[in-house]
Amino acid sequence: MTHTRGTAEPRQVGLVAATAAGRRHASVLADAWPHARLVEAGSAADALRDAWTRYDAIVAFLATGAVVRILAPLLGDKRTDPAVVVVDEAAGHAVALLGGHAGGANALAAEVGALLDAVPVVTTATDVTGLPGLDTLGWPVEGAVAAVSRAILDGEPVALVADTAWPLPALPDNVRVVPPPPAGRAAPGGHRLLVTDRLVPPDGRTAVLRPPSLVAGVGASRGVPAGEVRALLERVLNAAGLSPASLRCLASVDVKADEVGIRATADALRVPLVTWPAAELAAVDVPNPSDIVRAAVGTPSVAEAAALLGGGAELLVPKTASAMATVAVARHAPRGRLALVGLGPGAADLRTPRAVTELRRAAVVVGLDQYVEQVRDLLRPGTRVLASGLGAEEERARTAVAEATAGHAVALVGSGDAGVYAMASPALEYADERVDVVGVPGVTAGLAAAALLGAPLGHDHAYLSLSDLHTPWEVIARRVTAVAQGDLVALLYNPRSRSRDWQLPEALRLLGAHRPPETPVGVVRNASRAGQRVHLATLATLDPAVVDMYSVVVVGSSRTRVIAGRMVTPRGYRWRG
DSSP states (O other), X not given: OEEEOOOOOOOOEEEEESSHHHHHHHHHHHHHOTTEEXXXXXXXXXXXXXXXXXXXXXXXXXXXHHHHHHHGGGOOOTTTSOEEEEEOTTSOEEEEEEOSSTTOHHHHHHHXXXXXXXXXXXXXXXXXXTOXXXXXXXXXXXXXXXXXXXXXXXXXXXXXXXXXXXXXXXOOTTEXXXXXXXXXXXXXXXXXXXXXXXXXXXXXXXXXXXXXXXXXXXXXXXTOOXXXXXXXXXXXXXXXXXXXXXXXXEEEEGGGTTOHHHHHHHHHHTOOEEEEOHHHHHTSOOSSOOHHHHHHHSSXXXXXXXXXXXXXXXEEEEEXXXXXXXXXXXXXXXXXXXXXXXXXXXXXXXXXXXXXXXXXXXSEEEEEHHHHHHHGGGSOTTOEEEEEOTTOHHHHHHHHHHHHHTTOEEEEEESBOTTSSSSHHHHHHHOOTTEEEEEEOOOOHXXXXXXXXXXXXXXXXXXXXXXXXXXXXXXXXXXXXXXXXXXXXXXXXXXXXXXXOSHHHHHHHHHHTTSOTTOEEEEEESTTSTTOEEEEEETTTOOGGGOOTTEEEEEOOTTOEEETTEEEOOOOOOOOO
């Protein structure tokens, strides 16, 4: 299977300033963002109007009142208007003025604040109350979005209606799941949040979330025009009462991966193009196989087979043809969502924004009790927390996968990076094709320790765990020896505990057999957390008693030096004039 997506263009940001101070602040953003430009015109008002027509987002270094008066006549639709952030003369505050969710102004205000050391000001109600905005769930949303959002905020009863379970984030108690009404019977009164791929007539009280449930299989003759593919797809979806906003992807045979008309259609719809080998498509049972298609591409079906492939699918629209294209549509069963979230070494400011987003996207959070407590304040009201103690790692992995397999949006959290001596590996041993997995990188304890020590990782290095609870010591010793012989900097995790006190001295002996006794060794305990301690020694002088399970030990290579109290491994650059 090949999965491709057109490269999205970066958001273009127009910068508008009227004073020297404003232009100085704008230059900071322009230097940091290659896609940002200072807009010059006869006046600040002219520049702002010009930016409105030319840019995806605007950062205006003007008074809020002035910006409101200038832009008010230009306002159209929040889904298409540029995002607008206003920054005061002293760069003390970055106010998300227009397009908070739909336009990305809330996120832009945070980015501006980070660059200018300004306080982001966000006033969208769902953000300040900790509730999920319907337009922030990652799916298209239509209908009475404002009315339903207001009902949720006001605590009014809102019915959540879905044909099947989808991995939604935690929702407040006044949003209750109710079954869909029987066919032919009208829905009950009151506000509704409907999760469906079907076309729904507007009624002023229903917001419609579009889940990624539909796959459109596409076959085509060589050189098919994109307009023909798009027109056929739209006609087929409309006739079946299906929304194009629920398209998960277009799918085809791999020999069509470079078909311009199909790729251009996927790009226009902002969905991936997935292509499959003919042999895999040929194994799919379809209602309308064709010997002509088999002779041409090696499979009796392209459109229907590609729409169905992936498991758990129901063919809604059999293949329908135009002059040069063929389309079929299948509905795929919901897949649970498992986010593997690395929280970093401990400090909140070393936690990535993506980790925060995933925590707020989750309906269920699973993790070690002490790690969950670090982020409990970030979780939305109603989030189910499943915390357990040390030694229950496999149980946590099984629990997280089971919750995701049941259709929930799950975040499995751990310290550092989830893939480095953490929970990603055991979880992915159990997760199957019923679960979508999202990996969220985190700052490792090793990286945090290295930053405190100086630059010990400036050249090749290796991570090693000295814990023999799951790996025999003979294996660990061979790996330590290989690192020593390769003259790599060694980062030692799980170096020493009360019950494992001999492994670290033995590892240092193995390393010392291949590098001099004056080789620098750094020990960092509780990197970025309370009780942080940094200790520098050498292979000859390190006292293992200063090391415990909260420590990372960094053993330099033969080229590592201590310069001005900092541990440095030279990269070996040679600059030429």
